[in-house]
Amino acid sequence: MTETLLDIRGISKSFGALKASDDVALDLKQGEIHALIGPNGAGKSTLIAQIAGSLRPDSGEVWLEGRNVTHKDTVARAKAGLGRTFQISSLAMEDTVLQNAVLGALGARHRVPGFWRPVMRDGDLRASAMQALEKVGLEEFAHFRTADLSHGQRRQLEVAVALTLKPHVFLMDEPMAGLGADGSAILVEFLRNLKSSAPILLVEHDMDAVFQLADRISVLVYGRIIATGAPDEIRANAQVREAYLGEEDAE
Amino acid sequence: MDLVLLIEQLLNGLQFGVMLFLMAAGLTLIFGVMGLINLAHGSLYMIGAFAAAAVASATGSFILALIASLAAAAIAGVIVEMVVIRRLYDRDHLDQVLATFALILIFSEGTRWVFGSFPLYLDVPSALSGAVELPFGISYPAYRLAIIGIGLVVAFGLFLLITRTRIGMRIRAGESDREMIAALGVNIAVLYTAIFALGAALAGFAGALVGAIQSVQVGMGEPVLILAFVTIVIGGIGSIRGAFVGALLVGLTDTMGRVLLPVLFGAFMNPSAAMAIGSALASMSIYILMAAILLFKPTGLYGSA
Amino acid sequence: MQRETLINTVLTLGLLAVPLAAWAMDEPYTITLATKVVIFALAGVGLNLALGLGGLVSLGHAMFFGIGGYAAGILASHAQSYEPIMEWPFLIEGTQSMPVIWVMAIVVSALVALATGALSLRTSGVYFIMITLAFGQMFYYFTISWPAYGGEDGLSIYVRDRFPGLNTLDPLHFFGLCFALLMLGLFIVARISRSGFGLALNAARQNEARVRAVGIEPYRLRLIAFVISGAITGLAGALYADLNRFVSPVMFSWQTSGEIMIFVILGGVARLFGPVAGAALFIILEEVLGGVSDYWHIYLGALLLIVVLFARGGLIGVLAGRNGGGGHD
Numbered sequence: 063m064t065e066t067l068l069d070i071r072g073i074s075k076s077f078g079a080l081k082a083s084d085d086v087a088l089d090l091k092q093g094e095i096h097a098l099i100g101p102n103g104a105g106k107s108t109l110i111a112q113i114a115g116s117l118r119p120d121s122g123e124v125w126l127e128g129r130n131v132t133h134k135d136t137v138a139r140a141k142a143g144l145g146r147t148f149q150i151s152s153l154a155m156e157d158t159v160l161q162n163a164v165l166g167a168l169g170a171r172h173r174v175p176g177f178w179r180p181v182m183r184d185g186d187l188r189a190s191a192m193q194a195l196e197k198v199g200l201e202e203f204a205h206f207r208t209a210d211l212s213h214g215q216r217r218q219l220e221v222a223v224a225l226t227l228k229p230h231v232f233l234m235d236e237p238m239a240g241l242g243a244d245g246s247a248i249l250v251e252f253l254r255n256l257k258s259s260a261p262i263l264l265v266e267h268d269m270d271a272v273f274q275l276a277d278r279i280s281v282l283v284y285g286r287i288i289a290t291g292a293p294d295e296i297r298a299n300a301q302v303r304e305a306y307l308g309e310e311d312a313e
Numbered sequence: 314m315d316l317v318l319l320i321e322q323l324l325n326g327l328q329f330g331v332m333l334f335l336m337a338a339g340l341t342l343i344f345g346v347m348g349l350i351n352l353a354h355g356s357l358y359m360i361g362a363f364a365a366a367a368v369a370s371a372t373g374s375f376i377l378a379l380i381a382s383l384a385a386a387a388i389a390g391v392i393v394e395m396v397v398i399r400r401l402y403d404r405d406h407l408d409q410v411l412a413t414f415a416l417i418l419i420f421s422e423g424t425r426w427v428f429g430s431f432p433l434y435l436d437v438p439s440a441l442s443g444a445v446e447l448p449f450g451i452s453y454p455a456y457r458l459a460i461i462g463i464g465l466v467v468a469f470g471l472f473l474l475i476t477r478t479r480i481g482m483r484i485r486a487g488e489s490d491r492e493m494i495a496a497l498g499v500n501i502a503v504l505y506t507a508i509f510a511l512g513a514a515l516a517g518f519a520g521a522l523v524g525a526i527q528s529v530q531v532g533m534g535e536p537v538l539i540l541a542f543v544t545i546v547i548g549g550i551g552s553i554r555g556a557f558v559g560a561l562l563v564g565l566t567d568t569m570g571r572v573l574l575p576v577l578f579g580a581f582m583n584p585s586a587a588m589a590i591g592s593a594l595a596s597m598s599i600y601i602l603m604a605a606i607l608l609f610k611p612t613g614l615y616g617s618a
Numbered sequence: 619m620q621r622e623t624l625i626n627t628v629l630t631l632g633l634l635a636v637p638l639a640a641w642a643m644d645e646p647y648t649i650t651l652a653t654k655v656v657i658f659a660l661a662g663v664g665l666n667l668a669l670g671l672g673g674l675v676s677l678g679h680a681m682f683f684g685i686g687g688y689a690a691g692i693l694a695s696h697a698q699s700y701e702p703i704m705e706w707p708f709l710i711e712g713t714q715s716m717p718v719i720w721v722m723a724i725v726v727s728a729l730v731a732l733a734t735g736a737l738s739l740r741t742s743g744v745y746f747i748m749i750t751l752a753f754g755q756m757f758y759y760f761t762i763s764w765p766a767y768g769g770e771d772g773l774s775i776y777v778r779d780r781f782p783g784l785n786t787l788d789p790l791h792f793f794g795l796c797f798a799l800l801m802l803g804l805f806i807v808a809r810i811s812r813s814g815f816g817l818a819l820n821a822a823r824q825n826e827a828r829v830r831a832v833g834i835e836p837y838r839l840r841l842i843a844f845v846i847s848g849a850i851t852g853l854a855g856a857l858y859a860d861l862n863r864f865v866s867p868v869m870f871s872w873q874t875s876g877e878i879m880i881f882v883i884l885g886g887v888a889r890l891f892g893p894v895a896g897a898a899l900f901i902i903l904e905e906v907l908g909g910v911s912d913y914w915h916i917y918l919g920a921l922l923l924i925v926v927l928f929a930r931g932g933l934i935g936v937l938a939g940r941n942g943g944g945g946h947d
Contacts, residue, residue, distance in 0.1 A: 116827075136827075137830050140832060146831055155825070157824070161817060162821075165817055169833040169834050172833065175818050179813060226832075350747060411883055412922075412927065415919040415926065416923070539752060542748040542751060589766070607737055
């Protein structure tokens, strides 16, 4: 039996007259990649914010590993095992790549960081951070200033920091954005291997990547999920083609 | 405590609040539209007061003095905006704080250099020097009453300017979207200079009006500036309405606290101890008010998150 | 980084050499000036932890400087008058012992920082700046209107407080004491900035959402930093009271807050020795320009304006080149 690790139960969120999330239900099972796609303005960012905990839904619940976390904030959800990456790289740009990864490893300890011991000489933290950097192929850049990384490398670092948390669920917000064909191909392979350690809710614009990777796809349009299913089903779904893929063809 | 004294103090609080509003309105406008924290706003208040005092002693006309205060502060505002302030819009708040702190040093010492360290005096115009008889047998200084009136008129004018006019629309648009307003074909640089000058003129005007009640001296602006900060923190930064409500709250709390707290403590203490504790607490009352409001509304009464 | 270490070493040695030379030439005034530099630097070291590492633009650090000063002033005045500060519920007597006074200054500053920080850190940006400024002003007016300890006139400490084994009346001894505390303060801040706490605090300054996403609450980090920062500045205030043998509400004024910030900025934000360089530069300017013109604040203002607009790294930034940061390896 496959376990459901992340369960979004009918959440709704309105901003004035605009229904940004309209009774959205979504789940993520052990070992899978569940992709969330939708045209611009469909309400993906709002949905992610509610899953990550930075925005509270008007109604509905968010469950993480069998626990109701609807009223927990971002910090508590991160501690509870949610590892997220940001659409726009959110890193300490003045710090080195390694420092960013060590910060993640420090967070994974779930206690107030120490005041006295030099953190960059902490063997365990360093090892955990280097391991994550190696996994995404950034080990040679460990001592670079993050601001000096290329855009693609920052995307990789985003993923690496999430890895250091050893999360039970990944929430990835457009990790492929701006990566280019080669970068995307590498990341696709990486995520394919990663999903066995923890399932991934993948919000992504890159359709090739989504159809290569996803075990299931949900389509969000105007705040509603109009279809959920295997890639072939979604590809064949007339409603989806009309509402979403059709637009892309027309471009 | 008799009713007459109480009403008198209420009016004093109102007068104080209205003057605070003139300061706070400029600050909150400048922050709301340009995202700038301006510590040198108190210097513009001082410049207005000195200009008024200088012109009044030269010409003897209070009206000319008021006009001079508006003009001097506005001109100083335009120059400062064009030379320094506009380089700060894209900087972080720390840089804005430091640069405008530097401006305070320059303005204060510059004024001391020109006018000397002794305070100047600005006389209340003779037409307003007497007292007015109000109902309940209250007699209240005509000048202070006039200040309340002028302040309320300016506040109302500001509301109209912002809600009813094209310029106000541009100001509000600038608050929400710099690029949109640029796309409308409005010259952002000119608009920002104009808003800064407007805020400066209001501050200078307040300085002149208050200068006739208190003395005109270097350093007079900063205590008022800090109270204006408290005002807009309470009201919510960027909100003119918040500035108005906050100003009245601060003005009334401060004035009434000074009168009532010693009386309150006098009910169960000996008079000198009551006076000491009462006045010490009164001096803290508006900050306690600010802290209390922040506990419940961290972005102020009318602030958006 | 190497060059910055060299600059720091030169600064430290210079700061030691000046009073020693002045002592040899029998110039006690210069020793006093050097002591002032050291005390201001310590106040700046405190602020720098909050400002440089934590990004907390506090315009209220005069609050802690003043509290430290009044801790010294009040304890000493009670020791001079032999009247206990309070007898109930327990007896607290005045003292002229520096270690006791320092502990008191640190503890009270830390408690006030905890209370004001807990409130003001609920906000951010300009709100934080204005609120810290307002709290500082609150203490200023409170000390003015509270008659028990001199009100507006302040309090005198007739004989400088004592430290076991030293003659604190000797300027060089007192300098040495202050210098040792500055070094201790620098050491503590250096350790903190290299620690896990420092890494997270510095990261929260750069990207708050990132720190939350790894499961660390920025509010708590900032509050702790603010408390430590206030305690260090409070200690500097106690030393300043003993340097002048006088405390007054001016220690609480917003100008004092601004000046402490100037020490940090002139030297270079987030540089460990920035406040040392800044305080030294400030005192040198005050002495040199103050001799040239009574209105030397105009030049100070102009210099500050130039630093902010054109030379953001401050003195150490100009000398050591790019790369301020938190001082991690």
